[in-house]
Amino acid sequence: MYIGIDWGGTKMEVIGLNVLGVELIRHRIPTPREDYDASIRAVVELVKHVETATGETGSVGIGLPGSPNPRTGLIRNSNAFWLNGQPLGRDLDAALGRPVRLANDGNCLAVSEAVDGAGAGLDVVVGIILGTGHGGGIALKGRSHNGFQGLAGEIGHYSLPWPREGEYPGPKCWCGRHGCLEMFCSGTGFELDYRTTTGISRKASEVIALKRAGDATAVAVYDRYVDRLARSLALIIDLVDPDVFVLGGGMSNVDELYDDVPKQLSARTNLWDGEESRLVFSDSVATPIRKARHGDSSGVRGAAFLWKE
Ligand SMILES: [Zn+2]
Numbered sequence: 409m410y411i412g413i414d415w416g417g418t419k420m421e422v423i424g425l426n427v428l429g430v431e432l433i434r435h436r437i438p439t440p441r442e443d444y445d446a447s448i449r450a451v452v453e454l455v456k457h458v459e460t461a462t463g464e465t466g467s468v469g470i471g472l473p474g475s476p477n478p479r480t481g482l483i484r485n486s487n488a489f490w491l492n493g494q495p496l497g498r499d500l501d502a503a504l505g506r507p508v509r510l511a512n513d514g515n516c517l518a519v520s521e522a523v524d525g526a527g528a529g530l531d532v533v534v535g536i537i538l539g540t541g542h543g544g545g546i547a548l549k550g551r552s553h554n555g556f557q558g559l560a561g562e563i564g565h566y567s568l569p570w571p572r573e574g575e576y577p578g579p580k581c582w583c584g585r586h587g588c589l590e591m592f593c594s595g596t597g598f599e600l601d602y603r604t605t606t607g608i609s610r611k612a613s614e615v616i617a618l619k620r621a622g623d624a625t626a627v628a629v630y631d632r633y634v635d636r637l638a639r640s641l642a643l644i645i646d647l648v649d650p651d652v653f654v655l656g657g658g659m660s661n662v663d664e665l666y667d668d669v670p671k672q673l674s675a676r677t678n679l680w681d682g683e684e685s686r687l688v689f690s691d692s693v694a695t696p697i698r699k700a701r702h703g704d705s706s707g708v709r710g711a712a713f714l715w716k717e
Contacts (some may be wrong), residue, residue, distance in 0.1 A: 409425065409426060409427075409462065409464045409466030409467075410425045410426075410427075410434065410466055410467055410469070410470050410710030410712035410713060410715055411424050411425075411458050411459075411464070411467065411468045411469070411712060412425065412468075412471070412516075412708045412709060412710070412712025412713070412714070413451060413454055413455075413468070413470045413471070413708065414470075414471050414513070414516070414707035414708035414711055415439065415470060415471060415472035415473065415488070415513070416439060416707075417439065417484065417487070417488070418439055419436045419437065419438055419439055420436065420437055420438075420439050420450055420451075420454060421435070421436040421707075421708045422434065422435050422436070422455070422457065422458055422562075422708070422713075423458075423466075423682055423708045423712055424458040424461075424462055424466060424693050424711065424712075425709065425712045429523065429524055429709075429713075431563070432458075432462050433457075433458055433461050433462055433471065434708075435454065435457050435458070435461075437450060437453070437454065437533075441488075441490075442490045442529075443490065443574040444490050444491065444494055444581040445549075445598065445656070447490070447491070447498075448499055448500065448503050448608045449503075451468075451470070451500055451503070451504070451649070452458070452503050452504060452692040455468055455504055456530070457578070457654045460647065461570075467506070467509075467557065467715035468508045468509070468553070468715075469508070469509045469510075469511070469516075469710075469711040469712055469713070469714030469715055470500070470501075470508060470509070470510050470511075470514070470710070470711050470714075471509075471510075471513040471516030471517075471710060471714075472486065472488070472491070472496075472510060472512070472513060472685055473485075473486045473488050473512055473513060473514040473541065473708045473710035473713070474487070474488065474491060474492065474512065475510070475511065475554075475558045475559070475562075476496065476497050476510050476518075476558060477516075477557065477558060477562075477688050478554070478556075478557065478558045479557075480495075481495050481497050482494065482495055482688060483496050485514040485562070485565075485583075487540075487541060487582060489517075493557070496510065497510050498652075499708070500557075502535070505563070510516070511545070511552050511554065511710075511711070511714055511715040511717060512543065512545055512558075512562070513537060513543065513555075513563070513592075513707050514535050514536070514537050514544045514545030514561055514562075514571070515535070515545030515546070515552040515554065515560075515561060515710070515712055516535075516545065516552075516559060516706070516707045516708075516709075516711045517535030517536075517537060517545055517549065517656045517700060517706045517707060518533050518534060518545040518546055518547035518552070518561070518654065518710070518712030519535075519547045519551065519552050519696075519710040519713050519714065519716075520535075520609065520702055520705075520706040520707070520710030520713060521533055521535060521547075521656075521700055521701060521702065521710075522547035522549075522550045522576065523550050523639060523709075523713050523716060524701075525654065525700060525701035525702050525706065526652065526654045526698040526699065526700060526701045527547070527651070527652045527654050527698070530651040530652050531548065531549055531651055531687075532546070532547075532548060532648065532649075532650045532651045532652075533546070533547040533592035533651065533652055533654060534546055534547075534561065534644055534648060534650040534653050534654070535547070535561075535653075535654050535655075535656060535700075535706075535710075536640075536641070536651070536653055536654070536655050536656070537564075537594075537656050537657045538592075538593060538594060538595060538637070538655055538656070538657040538658065538660050539594060539595055539656070539657025539658050539659070540592050540594060540595065540596055540657075541564055541594050541596070541638070541657075542563070542589055542590040542592075542593040542594040542597065542657075542660075543547040543561070543562060543563060543564040544561040544562065544563040544644065545560075545561040546560050546561040548651070550716070552710075552714060562591040563589055563640060563644060564588060564589055564593075564594070565581065565585065565590060566582050566588070566589050567585070567586075567588060567589070567591070568586045568587050568589055568591075568592050568639075569634060569639050569640075569642070569643055570639055570679045570680065570687070571587065572635075572680070574608075575592075577590045577591045577679045578591055578592070579600060579604075580598075581598075583619055589636075589640045592633075592636040592640075592694025592716050593633070593636055593637050593640050594659075595624060595657060595658045595659045597633075598612050598615065598629070598633050598659060599611065599612050599615065601627045601629050601632060601633065602625075602629060603627070604609070604640070605623055605628070607628060610717035612658060612659060613658075615629060616630070616662055623660065624682055630664075630669065633659075634665065634668045634669055634672050635667070635677070636685055637669055638669050638672035638673045639671065639687055641653060641673060641687070641695075641697070642673060642687035642688045645695055646688060646689050648665030648693065649695075650694055651695075651696075652697075652698060653695060653696070653697045653698070653702075654698050654700050654706075655697065655698070655699055655700060656700040656703075656704075656706050656707070660699050660700060661699070663699075664698075666697055666698070666699065669697055670695075670697055672687070673686075673687060673688060673693045673695070674692060674693045676685070
């Protein structure tokens with residue numbers, strides 16, 4: 409059995425999959441916040457829950473915000489900041505009595521969709537998270553490509569390329585820098601743009617509803633979002649040239665994006681000085697952009713599949 413855990417901001421979800429990828433059990437609990445020891449106990453509890461209910465033992469993979477530094481094993485880059493600097497992998501190995509695999513949630517999305525989702529059968533799948541945060545992950549032939557320092561696919565804290573007027577230096581990010589892609593391309597960034605423009609706080613889903621009703625401000629916020637997301641993906645195309653992008657997170661449910669972002673990627677656009685160019689260094693762009701087939705379950709399935717050979 410493959411046991412996967414998705415370590416979310418508000419909930420931790422566990423899943424048990426048999427070797428064919430069929431779901432045996434699923435369970436969720438609130439994420440213990442700001443308490444490292446309670447976090448370890450919560451993982452142990454979730455694994456126990458699955459193993460008691462199924463009567464089987466399994467391998468354990470965990471998708472989390474941030475990632476372990478492969479040299480030290482210490483967690484870094486997590487917005488669950490009480491994990492940063494902690495030897496989470498070693499502590500979980502000891503607590504569970506078996507080796508545990510940890511990966512960034514973007515990598516889990518990519519693995520899940522590469523194994524049996526929207527990128528099934530494709531060699532290079534890039535998962536893009538458009539949720540509370542903006543991040544990415546790469547799956548090569550169905551396996552997580554973590555990179556030398558475990559940073560592969562970490563697009564969210566790259567600065568927005570080809571900044572347009574008013575975008576530089578950009579909003580301050582929780583990581584300490586300004587103008588990170590996360591501040592523009594996450595669902596949070598989308599809401600921030602609307603709030604900055606109007607002075608009114610609305611959920612992303614409400615702004616999308618307004619845009620569909622033809623509200624000019626919401627349309628403008630959405631158009632900027634499409635353009636910024638296209639710039640983020642253009643970087644990845646030039647560097648990795650994936651076979652497919654699979655989008656996850658709340659904004660991935662906005663169906664118009666699957667028409668509008670490819671159009672923007674192929675369009676000639678004014679990148680500052682009035683001269684029109686394409687975002688991708690090519691005469692055309694055909695990279696498919698698809699919604700995660702497993703939706704919100706992609707993270708937890710990908711975590712389980714970290715052990716799939
Ligand atoms: Zn940042």
